[in-house]
Ligand code: ADP
């Protein structure tokens with residue numbers, strides 16, 4: 767099964783993705799993680815991406831679509847994958863439909879009022895795991911790999927406002943796009959723990975895969 771994870775910044779896409787990956791063995795592909803790895807390695811793509819990311823804008827479609835297209839050509843995604851952070855506008859969604867077959871879009875719906883705190887309290891690991899300061903109890907190491915946690919450069923109140931604007935203007939219309947294709951599954955994520963959101967998603971995935 768090939769899945770698109772949709773949701774505002776801070777909705778918990780990455781957190782759900784790592785739980786889905788563990789249980790359902792779908793390959794997790796995060797465009798944000800790919801960009802951050804490129805920035806860290808000072809690659810040409812990283813250099814282009816950085817200015818957009820720091821401004822809370824979308825990295826240009828040509829760059830982003832090429833990255834995803836290449837990634838989906840690899841052998842390891844043949845038995846199913848999850849896209850986290852792609853597509854992020856209608857152009858990308860239409861492009862994706864040209865080079866891939868998507869079965870399901872999981873839309874994680876969160877009240878805007880919760881997003882700022884979630885993003886600004888987020889601490890991440892280079893392995894892809896993310897945490898919230900409220901549950902870390904002062905810990906500074908990743909529970910999964912032991913790596914040192916850090917705060918993303920774009921997880922500051924100023925950039926977050928711009929990222930939310932970008933989300934509502936450009937990405938939110940994708941909810942309608944996937945609804946029209948009959949592929950939309952929406953899960954509400956409020957103050958309940960990630961495990962409860964995951965239980966809802968897992969039940970749906972199990973129902974669909976006839977387990
Ligand atoms: P979040 O979902 O918390 O905003 P991501 O890690 O998915 O974080 O993305 C971080 C940044 O990377 C985005 O704000 C954007 O600048 C860039 N980016 C990620 N995915 C895409 C995409 N599909 N198209 C354009 N830019 C993207």
Ligand code: ZN
Nearest residue numbers: 891893908911
């Ligand atoms: Zn880690």
